[in-house]
Amino acid sequence: MILLQLFWSFIQIGLFSVGGGYAAMPLIQQQVVDIHPWLTMAQFADIMTIAEMTPGPIAINAATFVGIRIAGLPGALIATGGCVLPSCVIVLILAWAYYRYKGLTLVQGILAGLRPAVVAMIASAGISLLILALYGQRALPARLTENLDLAAAGIFAAALFVLRRWKPNPMWVMFGAGVLGVLLYSVFP
Amino acid sequence: MKNPETQTKYGTLFLSTLQLSACTFGGGYVIIPLMRRKFVEQLKWIDEQEMLDLTAIAQSSPGPIAVNASILIGYRIAGVPGALLTALGAVLPPLVIISVISLFYAAFRDNRIVSLVMKGMLAGVAAVIANVVIDLCRGILKLKRALPVLVMLGAFVAARFFNVNILLIILVCGLIGAADTLRKRGREAGK
Numbered sequence: 001m002i003l004l005q006l007f008w009s010f011i012q013i014g015l016f017s018v019g020g021g022y023a024a025m026p027l028i029q030q031q032v033v034d035i036h037p038w039l040t041m042a043q044f045a046d047i048m049t050i051a052e053m054t055p056g057p058i059a060i061n062a063a064t065f066v067g068i069r070i071a072g073l074p075g076a077l078i079a080t081g082g083c084v085l086p087s088c089v090i091v092l093i094l095a096w097a098y099y100r101y102k103g104l105t106l107v108q109g110i111l112a113g114l115r116p117a118v119v120a121m122i123a124s125a126g127i128s129l130l131i132l133a134l135y136g137q138r139a140l141p142a143r144l145t146e147n148l149d150l151a152a153a154g155i156f157a158a159a160l161f162v163l164r165r166w167k168p169n170p171m172w173v174m175f176g177a178g179v180l181g182v183l184l185y186s187v188f189p
Numbered sequence: 190m191k192n193p194e195t196q197t198k199y200g201t202l203f204l205s206t207l208q209l210s211a212c213t214f215g216g217g218y219v220i221i222p223l224m225r226r227k228f229v230e231q232l233k234w235i236d237e238q239e240m241l242d243l244t245a246i247a248q249s250s251p252g253p254i255a256v257n258a259s260i261l262i263g264y265r266i267a268g269v270p271g272a273l274l275t276a277l278g279a280v281l282p283p284l285v286i287i288s289v290i291s292l293f294y295a296a297f298r299d300n301r302i303v304s305l306v307m308k309g310m311l312a313g314v315a316a317v318i319a320n321v322v323i324d325l326c327r328g329i330l331k332l333k334r335a336l337p338v339l340v341m342l343g344a345f346v347a348a349r350f351f352n353v354n355i356l357l358i359i360l361v362c363g364l365i366g367a368a369d370t371l372r373k374r375g376r377e378a379g380k
Contacts, residue, residue, distance in 0.1 A: 041283060046295075056214075061283050064288055065287050068287075084256055084276055087276075091250045091264075095265070103357050106371070113363050114359060117245070117359060122218055122318065129315045133315045134312075152308060155316075156315055171212050175310070177310050178313065179306070182305045182309065184298030184309070
């Protein structure tokens with residue numbers, strides 16, 4: 001039964017992808033290209049490109065895309081449901097434990113230790129994103145000026161300035177950066 | 190949903206999550222500054238420290254960070270029904286968008302305007318994350334203690350330069366925090 005197979009595959013993807021987007025990619029590939037003949041490698045590459053161009057988690061994007069190709073809208077719903085089911089269960093248990101025990105001195109100590117680490121993780125993810133935005137690749141080039149996308153650097157600097165100076169809603173800054181992107185790259189191709 | 194007040198709460202919760210999820214370009218982490226703006230600064234439903242705690246839980250649980258963070262907020266504001274509501278709100282935008290795009294995905298993938306918008310937005314998203322990191326770092330420095338700063342630098346180096354697994358970093362930093370608390374408590378008892 002194809003719907004059950006979809007459900008089970010995406011439960012595994014949801015369950016084993018810890019740490020966000022790019023960590024989930026090889027898992028998704030294994031399930032939908034290697035184990036099941038649901039997508040060709042070229043289609044998989046396409047959906048990863050589209051996932052980066054659209055909002056939402058990569059795993060959910062892949063679930064919807066694969067589901068709809070294999071079994072139409074019910075397939076998309078089943079695959080997406082499978083993908084978030086492990087999260088729902090595990091996160092709810094942890095949330096319950098957090099609110100029940102966060103008053104304990106020891107738990108407060110643990111949380112105080114975690115907070116700086118969380119800031120570090122967000123910083124690290126932000127730097128990866130900045131490198132991707134400025135150089136169009138995931139690794140820093142040998143020389144920092146090599147292949148530097150000046151338009152992207154300008155947008156980054158302008159957006160950060162606006163955010164620090166006027167504290168607008170970040171959503172508008174993101175969309176503004178998108179519009180600025182079209183203008184700048186059209187003028188300086 | 191008995192009285193209008195709870196109804197509004199559920200409505201705000203659902204619509205906010207829907208809106209935030211529709212804006213999570215460039216990976217799940219961008220939901221953190223967006224949620225901080227909405228739930229900490231605008232609605233004042235949770236405080237900054239709680240937001241960081243929820244982020245720690247969201248990123249050390251399996252599944253997408255944006256979905257996990259949404260479930261946590263929903264649970265905090267309205268229990269299990271709230272969590273199911275925000276899970277739905279987080280999943281619907283990508284579900285609808287990809288369903289529509291799957292009809293003409295080759296045209297979308299090859300569209301020049303779309304890819305230019307994305308290039309610009311990526312730089313904008315990087316700025317949004319940089320902005321929140323500056324605020325959060327200031328919060329850590331304001332504690333005026335060496336340990337949190339060292340933990341922050343250590344965790345950053347481990348994640349960035351040594352690709353240490355996130356779960357391991359979370360575990361070690363939690364243990365450091367626990368040890369620090371026990372040490373402080375021991376010192377107070379010894380006085």
